[in-house]
Amino acid sequence: MALFVMILRKMAKNRWLELSLLGGLILSVALVSSMPVYINAVLQRMLVKDLEIRQQAAGEYQGKLWSSVYLTDEGKPEDGGRLLQGVDSYLAKKQDDFRLPVKEYVRERYTETYRLQPADPMKADPSVERNAALTALSGMEDHIRLVDGRLPSQEPVDGVYETLVTEKTLLKFKMVLGVEFRVTDDKDRTILRIKPVGVFDRKDYADLYWASSMSSYESSFFLPFSLFERDLTEGRKLVLRGGVWYYALDYTKLKLGNIDAFTGTAKDVQGYLAGRFSSQSVSAPALGIIEGYFEKEKRLRLMLWSLNVPVMLMLAFYLYMVANLITERQKTEIAVLRSRGAGRWQIMAGGLIEGLVLGAVALAAGPYAGLLLTKALGASNGFLEFVQRAPLDVELNASAYRYALGTVACSILMTLIPMFLATRASIVGHKRQMSRLDKPSFWHRYFIDVFLIAFSVYQLQSFRRRMDDLASMGLDSLDFKVDPLLFFVPALFMLGTGLLLLRLYPWFIRAVYWSGRTFWSPALYSTLIQVGRSSTQYLFIMVFLIMTLAMGAFSASAARTINQNSDNQIRYAAGADVTMKTNWENDAPPPAATEAGGEGAAPPAQAPAPAKRIQYTEPPFAPFGELEGVAQTAKVFVKKNAFANAGKTQAGVQLMGIDTDEFGRTAWLRDNLLDHSFYDYLNLIASDPSAVLISRSLAEEANLKPGDTLRVGWAGLEGASFLVYGIIDYWPGWNPNGASQASGGTTAKAGNAKKRDLPKLVVGHLSYIQNNLALEPYEVWLKLKPGTTSAELYRQLEEKELHPVELTDTKQLLIRQKNDPFQLAINGVLTLGFLISILISFFGFLLYWLLSLSARTLQIGILRAMGLSFPQLAGMLAAEQLLTSGAAVLIGLFTGTLASRLFVPIFKISFNTAQQMLPFQVVFDPRDQLQLYLITGAMILIGLVLLGYMLSRIKIHQAVKLGED
Template identity: 25%
Template sequence: MGGIFRSFPTAFRIAVRRLNGNRRLMAAVAIGVVLAVALMASTTIYRNALQDLGLQTDLRRVSDAELDVRILNAAHGLSGGLADESFDTIDRRLRIPSEFISDTKHSLTTATFFMTEVGGVPPDEDPRDRARVLWFEAVREHIELVEGQWPDPTPAATPDQPPVIDVAMGTEAAASGGFSIGEVRDIHASWRDDARPIQIRVVGLVRPLDYNDRYWGVRRDHFHVPVEKTDAFAFFAPRSTLIDAMAGYMPELRARLEAYARVDRSAFVADDAGIAAIRFRAAFEAIAKEIERTRVETEIVNVLKDYETKEFFSSIPLLVLTLQIVGIVLFYLVLVSTMVVDRQSGEVALLKSRGAGMGHIMSISTIEGLILVALAMGVGPIVAREAIAFLGYSPAFEGLTGGTRLSVELTGEVYIYAAIGAALSFIALIWPAWRSNRSTVVHHARSTSRPEDKPVFQRYYLDLVVVAVGALLFFQLQESGSLVTEDLFGGLQQDPLLLIAPAVFVVTVAVLFLRLFPLLLSAFGGVARLLGGASTQMVLWHLTRAPVQPGRLALLLIMATSLGMFGGTFGATLDKSFDDRAAYQSGAPLRLADLRSSGASADMLADDLAEAPGIDRVSYVIRQNASFSRGPLDVTDASVLGVDPESFSNVLWYRDDFALDDVRELIDRVTAPEFEVEQIVIPADATYVGMWIWLPDTSGSIGPSLRLQDSQGRYRDVRLIGLPRSRGFGGGELEEGWRFLYGVLKDGSGGPHIGPWTLQNISIRSGGNANFSGSVGYDSIQYTTDTELPEDIINVGFRDSVIIESFEQQGRWTVFTDTTRAGALPDDARLSTAQARDGEYGMSYRWNREVRSGVPRGVRLIGPDAALPVIVSRDFLVEAALDEGQLALVGMAGVYIPMQIVGAFDLFPTWDPEDARSLIIANRDYLSYRINRNPATLGAGTPNEVWIQPTDEEG
C-alpha cells in the first residue's frame, strides 16, 4: 500500500478524489479560504483607495489661492542685486519639493508713491493719488495689449537725475484716472520730502486675458480702479526699469518681492504625503532663514499634516475589525475542516492500520490545502478588488466618487496581504488533519464510543491565562483611554498590544464559553430530568456526552455576534470621537473666526446678524495674542479669549473631563464687576470736534488726537488738525501759545461714523526733542454743527460751538495707567489756573524722559482699575510659575492689564495644548474697556469671532 504514495501524481489524484468525494463540505471550506484571502487583500486595497481618494479630496477642498505657495518680503531692497540674490535663493530652495510644483513666477511691486500732475506738489492730507510700479515675470503671456506698445526698459539712472520711465496700465484704471497714451505724471516718494519726483509716461493700455488664472495669485490690485484712499494706481514696467532706473535713482527704494509657486495636486500620492510635507517645510524654513523678514503663505503643509492625522486614526478601526473578521473566518475554516477530517477519520485509521505513515497521509492533506489556497490566491484578490470598487456606487461614497466605481488596483502589497491570509488559511486547514492523523484504529473506535477528553488548554487551565491576559489588556486600555500612544519623541503611534485587545476579548469570551458550556448542559440536563420529557432528556444527554461539535457551532455564533456588537459600538464610539474632535476645534456648532470687521463692536455684529435665519443663540468673542514676562528672557506667550459669560455658556461645547470644576461655574468666575464711566457726550448732529491746546516752543513734534466711542460701541481716534504741514508742531514755524485744533467727526476710514459719541481720552504722540520732555495745555473741548469753518480757525475757533469739557472739575482725569509695564506714566496732569484760557482752570500736562520714545502719552477719564478676573490653562500656571489667586500683568495690544487668576482648566475648545501659546479666558466687556481706554491699536479690543448655536431646523 505504501508504494502508491511514493509519487506526487498518485498523491495528487487521491487528493482530488477526496476533494470531489466531500465536495459539499469542501465547497464551504473553499469559500472560507477565498473569503480569508479576499479579506486580507481588501484591507490594503481599501486603505490605498481611501488614502488616495481622501488626499485628493482634501486637496480639492482647498482653493488654489490657499494651496499655492506665496513667498513674500514686504520691504525688500532692490539695489546691489539684492532682488536677484533672493530670487535665486527661493528657486534653489523650492527645488526640494520641486516634484509637487508645476510652475514658479516672480514679481516686484515698489513702495507707494504720491502721484501728481507734472510739476505738482502732493497735498498735505488725503485724498491723494497713489502709484506703484509693478514687474511680473512673463506677464505679457497673460495680458492683451489694447492700445499703444509694451514699455521698453529704461536706462540705468543715478541719484543725481530722476529718470523718466515708460509704463503700461489697465484700461479701466486709465479711464478712471484720466490717463491716455503719452500721458506723463510725477510720482513722489512718500518717505522722502527732499527727492525730486520720478516721471512716468504711459505708453500702453492692457487688460488681463483671464484674471481668474492662478498666475495672478490672491491680490486683485493690478488693474482695479482705486476706491479707498490707500488704494494705488498700478503701472507695469520691465524688471530693469525697477532695479536699474528707479532703484538707481533711489537706492533706498524698497519693493514687495514675491515668488508664486503653483502646487500640482495630481503629483501627490497618499504614501508620499508625509515626505511631501517634510520637503515643503524644509524649503520654507531654509528660505525664512536665508532671507530676513520673509514669510510664506500656503496651506499645503497644514493640509498634508491634517491628512496624515486623519489617515492615521481612520486606519485603526479598519485594522482592528479586519483582525477580528479574519480571526472568525479562520475559526470557521478550522470548524469546517474538522468536520471534514472527522468524516475521513475512519479512512485515515484504516490506512494507518495497513502501514501508511503520517507523512504519507499528511502529504494528501497538504496537497488538498495547497489546491484550495492556490484557488483562493487566484480568486481572492480579484473578488476583493471588485467588491471595493463597487463601494463607489454606495451612498456613503457617492459624494466623493460622483456615483462611479472607486479607483483601485492590485499592487504587490495586496498580494503580500493575500499571501498572509492564504498562509493562515493553510495552517487552519492542516491543523485538524495533523491532529487526526495521529490517531489509530483503536483511538478512532474509542472516540466513537465515549466522550472526548478535555482539550489541553482546559486540562492545564491555559484558558484562565487567556482570561488574565484579556483583563490586563482591558485595564491597559482603560488607563490609556485610546488605541494610540505617544512614542519616545512625543509622536503618535499604534500600540500593537492595544490593537489586538478587542480580538483577545473575543477569544476570552470563547474560552470561557468552552469551559462553562458542559457545565451549563449538565445543569440543563438535571432540570430536564425533573421537568422535561423523554425527547428533551435524550437531546441534552447526547449534547452532554459529545459537547464539542455543538459547542464549536455555538461558539462561532457567539463570536460572530460579538463582532457585530463590537462593530456597532466601536463605530458609534468612533463617530462620537470624530464629532468631539470637530466640536473641540470649532467650540460651538458654528463659529465665524478671523473676522476683519474694522473695529466693529458686539452691538454692530448683533445688528448684522439680527435678520439672519437659523440662529438660535449667539456669542461675540475677542481673541488676541498676549504675553506674560517675568524677565527679558522669561516670557510666556498666550492667547486671550474675551467672552460674555452668560451668552458664551449657552453656545459653548464642553466636556466634564476638561476641568475639575463645572465649565459654567468656571466661566461665571470671569464675570467682571459692574462699572460705569463718566460720559462726555458729543451729539449725533455734530460735524466737528475741537479744543484749545497750548503749544510749546519746541523743535520736536506733537500729534494730538481724541479717542471716541460711538453709540454702537466702536472706537475711533480723531486726529486734531489745523496747523500748517510739518513733521510736527515745530517751534520754528509758530510761536508758543494757544491754538485751536479740530477733527472731522463723520469722515475718515472705517465709516460710516454715526453718533452720538462719548469722549474716552486725549492722547499725544511725541517725536524729536519732544520725546525727552515737554508740556502742553488743554482747555475747552467743544463741538459744532456748522458745515463750514472759519479761515483763521487756528486762532479763533468755531463760530458756534458747545463746550462739553471745560476742565473745571477736579478728579475727572488721570494719566494713562496701562501703557507701560511699570504702571501709570510718570507724567504730571493737573488742573491749573496758570494753564486756563476760557475759565478758571485748564489742564497742564507735562512729561519727561523716563518713558521710551514713541509711547503714547495723555490722559483718560477716571474709571475702574480692578484687576481683570481670568481663568487660565494649567500649562500657563506652570510656565509662568503662578498659582490660582495670584496677579499677573499681561501685555496685549500695546497695553498691560493686571489679571487675577480665579480658576484653571486642562483643556478648552479651540485651544491646542501642543501650541506654544497658553490660553487665558477673560470678561469681554471689561477687557475691551481696559484696552481701549488707552491708545492701544484700534480694533484690538473688539470681537473678531462669532460663536453660534443654530436652531434645530438649521442645525
C-alpha cells in the same frame, strides 16, 4: 500525477466543504489585500481634501511652487542674465521630476528700479516722482484682457519700447497712454525710452497663471518676454535685478507614490538656488500640509489595522472550522492509512497540495475581490450607510499582492493544523475518540479560557495606565508606543469569555435536565441528554457563533462610539447650533494710529501713555430672535484673558457671562459630564446676581469651595466680587484641557514632566458683569428648530443685514466631519467588518448543521423506526438548535457588549489626546442590537427550515441500510 488526480477527486467528493473553504480563503485574501489599497486611496483623498480645505481658507492655490532670486551687486552685471537662464534650463529639466501634471509654468524677469521722466513735459507732470521697473512674464498675452489701448510691438518702434501697464499704474504715476518716458540712471542720463500703449487686467481671476496680485505690479512696465530676453537679459541694456519661476501643479493627482518626488524636487530646487544666489526664496504651500499629513498617515494606518484585526481573526477561525470539518470527514480514512503504514508527511503532503490548489485560486481572485470591497468602502457615509459618492482612486499595487501571498501562506498552514492533529491517531485511537465525546476539550483542559481573560485584563489595565499618563502630561496619543498585541486583545477577550461561559454551560443544561426530568417529553429528554453529554461536539460551532456575533457587536459599538464622540467634540466646542460675533461700534483709534511707523519702526523714546479703555455701543439683539428657524437665542460674554484673585492666589481665567434661562435653552452639553444636571447648576446661581460657578482646576489651585468669595476682572479694571456657588468640570464651549508640555516636536519624559497649568473658568451673570465691570462685545448663540438649513439662516442674516464678524455653524462642521476621509475610512472598515461577521456567521452556521445532520442520518432513521413522529423529530432538532445555536447567539451578544465597554476606549489612540475636550464614552445604538437580533433570528429560522426539509427527505429504510453497511 496520479496523486494529484486522487486529491482532485477527493476535493470533488467534498465539493461543498471545499467551496466553503475556498470562499473563506478568497474573502480573507480580499480583506487583507484591500487594506493597503484602501489605505493608500483614503490617504490620497485625505491629502487632496486637506489641500482643498487649506486653499479655501487661505485663498491660495496649494499646488504652486514659487521660487525667486534677487541679484545683488556682488557679482558681475553680465553674469546676471546667464545665471537666470541657467535656472531656466535647470527647471526645464526638473519639470518631469515632480511627477505631477503642470497646469502653468511662468517665468518672470524684472530690472532694477529706475526713474522715469516724460520726454515731453507738456504731456505728463514732471514734478510727479515716477520710479518703476521693467518686467516681463512668459506667455502673458494669453492670460490678459485689454482694458484700453493695444498690445505692444514685439520690436522697438523708432527706438521706443512699447509696454503694458495696469490701471493702478496709470493712476499712481498720473499718466495717459501714448506718452513717452525716458528711463534715466542716477546721473540723469537716458538709458532707454519706453511708452505705455495698453492697459490690461487678468482675463480670468481664477486663472492659475497669476501667482501674484495685480497690486504687486503697480510699479511695473511690461515688455514682451522675447524682447526682454534679447535686449535686457542678453543685451544688458538695463541692470537685471531678479527673476521668478512659478509652477502651478495639479495637486489633485498627488498620490502616495509621487509625494517623495514632489517634496524631493522642491528641496532640490531650493538647494540649487541656494548654492548659486545669496538671496533666494522657494515657496510651496503644499509642503506644510504634507508634513502634517505623515502624522495623519500613521494615525490612520494604526486605526484601520486595529479595526481589522478582529475581523481577520474571525476569518481565521472560520477557515479553521471548515478545515476541521473536512478533516473530521476524513479522519477514518486518515486513521486507516496510518494503520497501513502511510507516513504522516505523506498524508500532510496531500493536504498541502490541496491547500496549494485552493490558495492559487484565492491568490488569483482575492485581490480583485479586494478592489470591489475597496470601492464599496468608499461609498460609506456612516456606519451601515452608503451614498452615491465619487469612487476612490484605487489600483492594485505590490503591497496588495505581498499581503495576499502572506494571507494565503498563513491560511494554508492554519488549514493543515487539524490534519496534523488527526494524523497522530491510529484506527483504534480514532474509534476510542469517537466513543468519548464528553471529555473536556483542549481549551478547557488546560484552562486556556482563564489565561486569555487574565492576559486581556492585564493588557487593558496597562493601556489605561499609560493613557492616563499621556492625558496628565498633555501628550499626543502618537507618543504612545503601541504594543501590536493590543489590537488582538479584544478578540482574545471575547474568545476567552466565550470559552469560560461554555465551560459553565453544560452545568446549566444538566440543571435544566434535572429540574424537569420527570415530565420532559421523549424528544426534549433526548435533546437534553444529547447536548449535555456531547458538549465537546458542539463546542466549535458555538465558539464560532460567539466570536462572529461578538465581533459584529464590537464593530457596531466601535463605529457608533467613534462617530458619536467626534460629533460630541464638535458640538461641545461650539457650545450651540450657531455661535457668532457681531460688529460693535466703538471709539477705538484706527489701526494706522496705533501702528505708526510700520513693521520696521524703531521703538519710541518714551513709554507710551496708558491706553484709554474702549467704549462700546451694544447693537440690537432682538433681530436674531426674529429669524425664522431660530428656536432660542442667548447672549454669551467670553473674556479669555481675565484674572481671578482669591486670598494670596491670582490666576488667569476665562470669564463667561450668561443669562441662565436663555443659556440653558440654547447651549448644548452632553449628559453625565457634571455631578448634577446642567440645569441644576443654572438654577443654583439664578437667584443671586453675584453667584458664579468655577472650574475644578481653579478651585484646586486657589483652594476654593462653595461659599467662598473671589474677585474677577481684566486689564484696566479693578475687578468685582463674586460668590462661589458650585464647582464644575465641563461647560459648553470651554476646553478644560491644557496645551501639551511637549512643544517644538519634542516629547516630555514621564519622569520630568511638570504638572500642566490647566485652563480655569468662571461662569457668572452677564448683567452683573456689565454693571460692575464693563460693557464689552458678547457672542450670540442660536439654537435652531429641527429642519432649519444653514442656507436659510445665512439668507435671513443677509436680508436683515445682520453681518457677523465670525460665525461657527455646528451643522456644517458636522457635515465636514462626516465627509472627512479619516472618518469615512473608519466607517467603511467597521461596516465591512460587521457585514463580514454576519455573512460568515450565517454560512458557517448552515454548513455545520447541514453536515451534522447528514452525519446523524443513521441516528435519525433509528429514532423514526422506533416510532418518533416527524413533528417530534423536528421539535427535537429545533430544541437542539435553540440550546446550542440560540445559546451561542446570546453568549455572543453578551460577550460583544462586555468587550465593547472594556476595549472600545482603546481607539482613543487614534485621536489627539491633548485635544480631547470630553471623556471618551462607549456608545451602543439600539438599532444595531435590533439588526443583530433580526439577522440571527432569520439565520436560525432559515437553518431550521433547511434542516426540516432535509429531515423530510430522509427515508427510514435507507438510513437503516446505511447503518448495516
